[in-house]
Amino acid sequence: MFPDVRRDFPLLTRTVRNGKPLVYLDSGATSQKPHAVLNAEADFYQFHNGAVARGAHLLAEEATEAFETARADVAEFIGASPDELVWAPGATQGINLIANGFAAASDGLGGAEAERFRLGEGDEIVITELEHHANLIPWQQLAARTGATLRWIGINDDGTLRYEELETVITERTRIVAFTHASNVTGVITDVDAFVRCAQAVGAITVLDACQSVPHLPVNVAELGVDFLAFSAHKMLGPTGVGALWGRKELLDALPPSLYGGSAIRVVTMETTTWLDAPQRFEPGTQPVAQAVGMAAAARYLGELGMDAVAAHERRIARILREGVTDIPGIRLLGPVDAPHGVLGLAAVAVDGVHAHDVGQVLDDRGIAVRVGHHCAQPLHRRLGLTGSTRASGHVYTSEDDARAFLDVLATVPSFFGVTV
Amino acid sequence: MSDLESMYQQVIMDHAREAHGRGLVTLNLEHVGESHQVNTTCGDEVRLRVGLEGDTVASVSWEGSGCSISQASVSVLSDLVTGESLEHADLTYDAFRALMSNRGIPLDEFREDLLGDATAFVGVGKYPARIKCALLGWMALRDALAKAQLDSTENGEGDD
Numbered sequence: 001m002f003p004d005v006r007r008d009f010p011l012l013t014r015t016v017r018n019g020k021p022l023v024y025l026d027s028g029a030t031s032q033k034p035h036a037v038l039n040a041e042a043d044f045y046q047f048h049n050g051a052v053a054r055g056a057h058l059l060a061e062e063a064t065e066a067f068e069t070a071r072a073d074v075a076e077f078i079g080a081s082p083d084e085l086v087w088a089p090g091a092t093q094g095i096n097l098i099a100n101g102f103a104a105a106s107d108g109l110g111g112a113e114a115e116r117f118r119l120g121e122g123d124e125i126v127i128t129e130l131e132h133h134a135n136l137i138p139w140q141q142l143a144a145r146t147g148a149t150l151r152w153i154g155i156n157d158d159g160t161l162r163y164e165e166l167e168t169v170i171t172e173r174t175r176i177v178a179f180t181h182a183s184n185v186t187g188v189i190t191d192v193d194a195f196v197r198c199a200q201a202v203g204a205i206t207v208l209d210a211c212q213s214v215p216h217l218p219v220n221v222a223e224l225g226v227d228f229l230a231f232s233a234h235k236m237l238g239p240t241g242v243g244a245l246w247g248r249k250e251l252l253d254a255l256p257p258s259l260y261g262g263s264a265i266r267v268v269t270m271e272t273t274t275w276l277d278a279p280q281r282f283e284p285g286t287q288p289v290a291q292a293v294g295m296a297a298a299a300r301y302l303g304e305l306g307m308d309a310v311a312a313h314e315r316r317i318a319r320i321l322r323e324g325v326t327d328i329p330g331i332r333l334l335g336p337v338d339a340p341h342g343v344l345g346l347a348a349v350a351v352d353g354v355h356a357h358d359v360g361q362v363l364d365d366r367g368i369a370v371r372v373g374h375h376c377a378q379p380l381h382r383r384l385g386l387t388g389s390t391r392a393s394g395h396v397y398t399s400e401d402d403a404r405a406f407l408d409v410l411a412t413v414p415s416f417f418g419v420t421v
Numbered sequence: 422m423s424d425l426e427s428m429y430q431q432v433i434m435d436h437a438r439e440a441h442g443r444g445l446v447t448l449n450l451e452h453v454g455e456s457h458q459v460n461t462t463c464g465d466e467v468r469l470r471v472g473l474e475g476d477t478v479a480s481v482s483w484e485g486s487g488c489s490i491s492q493a494s495v496s497v498l499s500d501l502v503t504g505e506s507l508e509h510a511d512l513t514y515d516a517f518r519a520l521m522s523n524r525g526i527p528l529d530e531f532r533e534d535l536l537g538d539a540t541a542f543v544g545v546g547k548y549p550a551r552i553k554c555a556l557l558g559w560m561a562l563r564d565a566l567a568k569a570q571l572d573s574t575e576n577g578e579g580d581d
Contacts, residue, residue, distance in 0.1 A: 017424070355488035357463055357554060358429075365425035373463040387464040387486065417489065418434060 186335025495558025
């Protein structure tokens with residue numbers, strides 16, 4: 001579908017394990033980077049590097065311009081306005097920034113405008129059993145700090161969310177509803193509307209973990225109707241060390257910051273500090289400028305491919321992987337083959353009688369890179385009766401041959417370990 | 422032999438399929454130590470119990486779940502140290518650690534002899550991500566033996 005895309009990714013031409021061509025199927029963990037991203041970062045350092053938002057020389061101006069243009073490009077990629085987009089080192093830190101803002105408000109910081117973020121006993125935070133640790137632990141710890149109660153939407157035996165629980169779990173006591181846009185294990189895309197409707201009916205703030213969706217699907221914050229959304233650059237062909245937190249402007253301007261330092265402030269005295277408005281109030285200290293420039297290049301690269309085309313490619317890879325694994329005896333797909341709102345181009349599987357590490361080792365020996373283990377989603381695996389699984393996950397550069405190579409080697413795994421199926 | 426076959430040698434496959442020492446044994450010994458170890462990268466775990474009679478490792482039993490490398494490793498370990506002296510167990514532990522950090526190259530004859538079936542794990546040393554799997558049971562052994570000896574000391578002091 002994207003015949004010329006592979007040549008944009010220099011790493012994909014290398015060989016592994018005694019000269020075998022690389023079949024990279026670990027994009028759910030981190031994606032490879034195109035020349036456009038590598039060049040954007042290098043170009044920034046070679047020609048424009050300077051301190052952002054301080055200093056009056058030409059390089060400082062150019063660096064500031066590059067940084068803020070990057071913000072505008074990434075914001076545009078998700079249909080947002082630049083002043084609603086906060087740089088964070090990744091989705092994990094973006095989600096922590098929201099949770100810590102609630103914690104700071106609950107400690108009494110942030111003045112009257114932070115009232116809506118104050119939590120205490122009797123308040124509830126709702127998540128789902130699908131969440132990976134980045135959208136689970138911050139809320140669990142926030143509950144522990146504030147006396148609020150953590151509740152969650154359960155999942156069925158096939159790994160799908162129990163939407164019928166939404167109306168009973170989300171109640172007048174619910175203050176936050178945090179959920180994933182797409183599971184990094186089952187690959188199932190969430191019915192965001194269903195969550196937003198229930199949350200809005202009780203006035204709860206919604207937080208969407210979009211680190212698996214923004215790289216693979218068209219995402220528009222206005223259409224989603226959530227209040228906050230976080231994602232990482234490194235999963236969307238961009239650099240590590242940078243990501244973005246989007247939030248409604250009036251919420252971002254009221255949420256107390258939880259990281260403190262220079263550039264985020266209006267006036268500092270020895271006794272007190274007043275903050276700038278969002279996004280700067282959340283960006284103290286030196287920011288990941290070259291990485292932000294690289295992230296914007298990744299967003300433009302994906303934008304040029306067209307996110308509808310990316311999503312269509314993703315569906316094709318999903319079908320080959322997910323239908324393919326269910327045809328192999330002794331292999332169990334985590335999650336359904338397809339779902340009402342679609343699935344990502346990934347398949348996480350359990351091989352009867354063979355541990356995920358052993359499965360991964362056989363694949364690796366043939367040059368196929370996959371993720372093994374619990375994929376930072378221990379409760380989900382436990383719920384499915386597993387400690388871990390083996391996950392193949394694609395991106396724009398994943399070919400149908402890559403998916404078939406995975407299936408061919410996966411089919412040999414049970415016999416290699418002497419398991420009869 | 423490919424790298425993969427050298428990692429999954431038959432002796433490892435056999436131990437993984439029919440592990441020795443599996444099933445925690447209730448011990449009526451004075452000096453007992455137990456350790457629970459988890460491999461945080463994959464969630465594999467082992468709970469291992471040792472019992473001492475004087476300077477002899479009289480009993481090694483364990484329960485756990487994990488990949489074939491971790492399960493085979495703890496199985497071989499229980500064969501190697503049960504009935505041996507504490508000093509011998511320590512030497513065997515040191516030899517196994519040395520094997521794991523030897524990048525797939527066999528050790529000297531003395532340590533190969535100490536390791537017996539455990540020499541089959543030589544290929545694991547080429548895969549840094551799997552060394553933790555092979556060491557899981559050995560870390561539990563080391564910890565359990567230390568606790569059992571601590572237990573001895575405390576009991577000894579108590580007797581005085």
